[in-house]
Structure formats: C-alpha cells, structure tokens
Amino acid sequence: MLTRRQLIKAGAATGVLAAGSGAGAYAVAEGRTPAGSVDDLFAVPLRHAKVLRPLGGGTRGRRHGAGYDVYRLSPRDTDVSLVPGTTTRMRLFNGEVAPVIRATRGRPVVIQQTNGLEVPFAMHLHGGHVPAHDDGHPDDQLVTGAGRAFYYPNDQRAASLWLHDHSLHAHVENVYYGAVAGYLLTDAFEERLPLPKGRYDVPLYLRDAKFDDDSALVYDMDGFMKRPTVLVNGSPRPYFEVDARKYRIRLTNTSNERAFQFQLGKSDEFTHIGSDGGLLPAPVAVRQLELWPAERQEIVIDFSRYPVGSQVVLSNALAYPGEAPEVMRFDVVRAAEDRSQVPERLRAAPDLGKPTVEREFVMSFDPASGQHLINGKAFDPQRVDMRPRRGTTEVWTVRNTDTKFGIPHSMHVHLEHFEVLDRDGVPPAPGEAGLKDTVTVMPGQSVRFKIKFTDYTGKFMYHCHLLSHMTMGMMGQMDVGA
Numbered sequence: 001m002l003t004r005r006q007l008i009k010a011g012a013a014t015g016v017l018a019a020g021s022g023a024g025a026y027a028v029a030e031g032r033t034p035a036g037s038v039d040d041l042f043a044v045p046l047r048h049a050k051v052l053r054p055l056g057g058g059t060r061g062r063r064h065g066a067g068y069d070v071y072r073l074s075p076r077d078t079d080v081s082l083v084p085g086t087t088t089r090m091r092l093f094n095g096e097v098a099p100v101i102r103a104t105r106g107r108p109v110v111i112q113q114t115n116g117l118e119v120p121f122a123m124h125l126h127g128g129h130v131p132a133h134d135d136g137h138p139d140d141q142l143v144t145g146a147g148r149a150f151y152y153p154n155d156q157r158a159a160s161l162w163l164h165d166h167s168l169h170a171h172v173e174n175v176y177y178g179a180v181a182g183y184l185l186t187d188a189f190e191e192r193l194p195l196p197k198g199r200y201d202v203p204l205y206l207r208d209a210k211f212d213d214d215s216a217l218v219y220d221m222d223g224f225m226k227r228p229t230v231l232v233n234g235s236p237r238p239y240f241e242v243d244a245r246k247y248r249i250r251l252t253n254t255s256n257e258r259a260f261q262f263q264l265g266k267s268d269e270f271t272h273i274g275s276d277g278g279l280l281p282a283p284v285a286v287r288q289l290e291l292w293p294a295e296r297q298e299i300v301i302d303f304s305r306y307p308v309g310s311q312v313v314l315s316n317a318l319a320y321p322g323e324a325p326e327v328m329r330f331d332v333v334r335a336a337e338d339r340s341q342v343p344e345r346l347r348a349a350p351d352l353g354k355p356t357v358e359r360e361f362v363m364s365f366d367p368a369s370g371q372h373l374i375n376g377k378a379f380d381p382q383r384v385d386m387r388p389r390r391g392t393t394e395v396w397t398v399r400n401t402d403t404k405f406g407i408p409h410s411m412h413v414h415l416e417h418f419e420v421l422d423r424d425g426v427p428p429a430p431g432e433a434g435l436k437d438t439v440t441v442m443p444g445q446s447v448r449f450k451i452k453f454t455d456y457t458g459k460f461m462y463h464c465h466l467l468s469h470m471t472m473g474m475m476g477q478m479d480v481g482a
C-alpha cells in the first residue's frame with residue numbers, strides 16, 4: 001500500500017510540463033553492453049500485431065451462431081523475448097503483445113474471457129459504444145480464474161478502438177505490463193474509400209517502458225519521466241521494411257503518461273486522415289502530429305517519395321531531455337504498385353444535435369492529499385456524479401486549473417464520442433475536427449465539446465487518461481437514464 005507521503009510525491013511528480021531536467025531519463029541504458037539491449041536503435045524488426053481469428057478456426061469472418069463472431073481473449077502472465085536473447089514477463093492477452101480483432105459494423109463480437117492473472121481485471125473497449133454491463137466498470141472485476149463473456153454490438157462508425165484493463169486498482173499496472181489489444185472496426189462507408197488496405201493498413205501500438213538490467217519491466221508510479229524505452233507493438237525502436245507506396249498507419253498511444261509529437265524524416269509531410277472516432281472530414285497535410293495517452297491518430301505516409309534504399313525515421317519531438325527521440329525507422333526496400341488514394345473528402349462529422357445541458361469539469365491536482373480531482377472530488381464508486389438523459393445533447397467544458405504544477409490532463413468519456421467545439425474559445429484545428437473520445441487539456445486551458453447520449457442507459461465512466469492521475473482519483477461516474 002502507498003503511504004500518504006508517497007501519494008503526495010506521486011501526485012506532485014506527475015507534471016509533464018513542470019519536468020525539464022530530464023535527469024536520469026536515459027541513464028538506465030548506461031553501462032550496458034550494446035548488443036541485445038532494449039535501448040539499441042533500429043536493431044529489431046517491427047512485430048506485426050497478430051490479427052486474431054474467431055473461435056473454431058477456419059477463415060476470418062466465419063459465421064458462428066446467429067451472425068456474430070466469438071473470440072477468446074484472456075490475459076495471462078507470459079514470458080516474451082522483446083529483443084533476442086532476453087526474456088521479459090508481461091501480462092498479455094492470449095500471450096500476445098497487442099493482438100488485434102478486426103470487426104465489421106453490424107456484426108457483433110462476443111469475447112470470452114478468463115482472468116489468468118494474479119490480480120483483478122475489468123476489460124474496457126476504449127471508444128466502444130456498448131451496453132453498461134459490457135463496458136468494464138472498475139467495480140465489475142474478474143478475480144483470478146473467473147470468466148465471463150463481453151458483448152460488443154459494433155453498431156457505430158468505423159474507428160480504431162482498443163481494449164485495456166479498467167479494474168479499480170490494478171489497471172495502471174495491468175496496462176503497463178502489456179494487457180492491451182487492438183479493435184479495428186470497419187464499415188461499408190470506409191471500405192468503399194480507396195485508402196490503403198490489407199497489409200498496407202498497419203496498426204502500431206506505442207508506449208514507453210523502463211527495463212532493469214535483466215530485461216524485466218519496472219513499474220514506478222513516480223517514474224513517468226524515467227521510462228526511456230519506446231516499444232512499438234512490443235518492439236523496442238524497431239525498423240519496418242516498407243514498399244515504396246502509400247501506407248495507412250493507425251497510431252495508438254497505450255502509455256500511461258507519455259505524449260508523442262511525431263515527426264517524419266527531416267520534417268517531411270504526411271497526411272492525417274483519422275483520430276479517435278474514425279476518419280476526419282478531410283485529410284490534413286501535416287509535418288508533426290501529437291498523440292497523447294489513449295488517443296488514436298491515423299496517417300497515410302507515401303513512401304514512393306523516397307528512393308528505394310532510403311531510411312526514414314519517425315521521431316518524437318516531445319522526448320524528455322537525454323532520451324533518444326527516435327521511435328522507429330521505415331526502410332524503403334522495394335518499388336511497388338499503388339492504386340490507393342487519399343480522397344479529398346473523407347467522412348463528415350455527424351450532427352450531434354442541439355445541446356440542452358451544460359456541464360463543467362475542473363481538473364486539478366490537490367497537493368494536500370496527493371490526489372487528482374474532478375470538480376474537487378476524488379472518484380468514489382458509491383457516488384453517481386451526474387445523470388445525463390438518453391437522447392440528450394450536452395456541452396461539456398473541461399478546465400485544467402493545474403498551472404502551478406504544470407500538469408496536463410485529458411478527458412476520456414465512455415459510451416459516446418464527442419465533437420470538440422473550441423479550445424480557449426478558438427475553434428479546433430482541422431485535425432481535431434473529427435469525432436473524439438479523449439481530449440487533452442493543457443494547464444490553464446479550457447476545452448468545450450458536444451456529446452449526445454444515445455441507445456444505452458446505466459453507469460459509465462469519464463476520467464483523465466493519464467492513468468496514474470485516474471488511479472489517484474481523477475475519475476467520475478455518470479448514470480445515463482432513459
């Protein structure tokens with residue numbers, strides 16, 4: 001158990017902006033032999049996220065029962081070799097680093113799960129529009145050895161969703177030790193677009209990590225600036241051999257607190273096509289792109305602009321001082337045909353209706369208690385913080401008042417995606433014009449968004465997705481009524 005003193009320290013230490021010394025951020029790498037280290041650059045090939053097949057084998061999409069697919073997805077302790085010659089114990093779904101379910105709108109998915117971990121587990125489909133019973137309420141935990149089924153209707157727009165633990169006390173460590181999976185939902189609208197598909201549609205699950213000299217993952221709640229290794233699908237700063245053509249790359253940040261600001265090559269241009277809630281209204285040419293914890297950004301990189309033999313580095317402009325900024329390297333190895341295109345129009349945002357309710361959420365750190373609070377309160381599973389009504393559109397204002405400690409926060413809302421209206425009164429940039437489910441709010445900033453409650457009633461969470469803030473209280477509970 002944490003002492004009160006440790007709690008205060010942990011809370012105070014979570015200021016990403018307040019940090020700056022970077023002391024020791026890369027120190028764990030020093031004194032190691034370069035061979036077989038997680039800190040070697042571009043020494044290992046990118047692991048490709050394993051696409052799971054429905055139970056019963058056979059081809060993907062095989063029908064089971066009344067038109068739904070059944071998967072088995074169970075977390076368990078697994079020893080994996082992230083770099084040759086080393087072993088790391090992780091908590092992984094089906095023993096795989098970030099396995100992926102590919103689902104189609106209109107065809108539900110049932111997931112059967114047994115908790116093979118020694119700690120509780122409560123799986124949440126991040127970005128999913130699902131009944132409360134299947135949403136992974138923090139109290140809805142599977143104890144060790146227990147099992148259940150989750151039902152995901154897949155009645156929502158195509159989007160890159162992901163699965164992670166949401167259990168009341170174990171989620172931070174369960175996510176840190178690797179219990180995440182991808183959930184890529186497509187639909188007929190998206191399938192008709194000429195975007196890169198098949199093996200040119202590549203999900204990348206990014207996170208930071210700290211390893212000890214024996215390649216074991218080390219979790220230190222205070223140590224968010226001391227996780228210098230970046231893993232992409234579990235590969236430490238890998239290289240990825242690509243064809244000289246366009247790729248759709250789906251970026252998901254599964255880190256606890258790490259922010260990325262991606263840059264490609266020498267500030268080369270790439271195309272931003274989607275975010276949390278799926279495709280943007282229109283593609284945006286960018287030279288940098290931020291990705292905060294739990295967010296997704298989808299991009300198209302056209303590698304035909306580079307001669308075969310080129311090596312193009314994706315780097316993080318928000319790396320802490322002393323850290324290697326490199327995230328991964330694309331090696332352009334062969335010419336290739338490319339009939340894919342990025343259309344000028346992608347997907348218009350839906351009309352979320354006229355708002356009739358306004359709410360305000362003040363995100364703040366309390367140095368006295370070491371807790372992170374929403375509207376002055378730490379999470380209490382016995383308390384319902386608000387009762388939105390189904391069919392109602394609301395405007396939420398999220399204010400981050402943590403200027404003193406310089407702590408960024410985010411707001412993630414379960415159940416519904418939302419539309420960002422403005423940041424400090426300024427309309428969102430084109431890259432934020434699509435639907436979102438997680439929005440970052442910098443110290444002193446206010447973000448307003450519009451959200452409509454549809455379909456499902458019951459208890460759902462909203463919280464900061466810097467996971468150690470959430471575990472230190474920055475979460476609330478809404479009970480959506482009919």
Ligand SMILES: [Cu+2]
Nearest residue numbers: 409464466469
């Ligand atoms: Cu926060």
